[in-house]
Amino acid sequence: xxxxxxxxxxxxxxxxxERTDALIVSLHPRHVTIRLKGHREEVEVDYGAILxxxxxxxxxxxxxxx
Numbered sequence: 001x002x003x004x005x006x007x008x009x010x011x012x013x014x015x016x017x018e019r020t021d022a023l024i025v026s027l028h029p030r031h032v033t034i035r036l037k038g039h040r041e042e043v044e045v046d047y048g049a050i051l052x053x054x055x056x057x058x059x060x061x062x063x064x065x066x
Contacts, residue, residue, distance in 0.1 A: 004029045013037060
């Protein structure tokens with residue numbers, strides 16, 4: 001497992017495209033930043049918010065099946 005350090009965020013280009021630009025994800029110890037490749041504007045998302053969204057989406061799938 002890779003430990004995240006504040007001075008060295010883990011930066012990866014994803015295989016997801018938005019308007020022909022790839023998404024770049026930077027993993028920090030307390031949050032994730034997402035931006036389009038070649039653009040400076042970035043969005044910061046807390047890990048707790050990602051977990052909450054995942055739970056909501058899983059609940060919706062379970063509710064649809066029932």
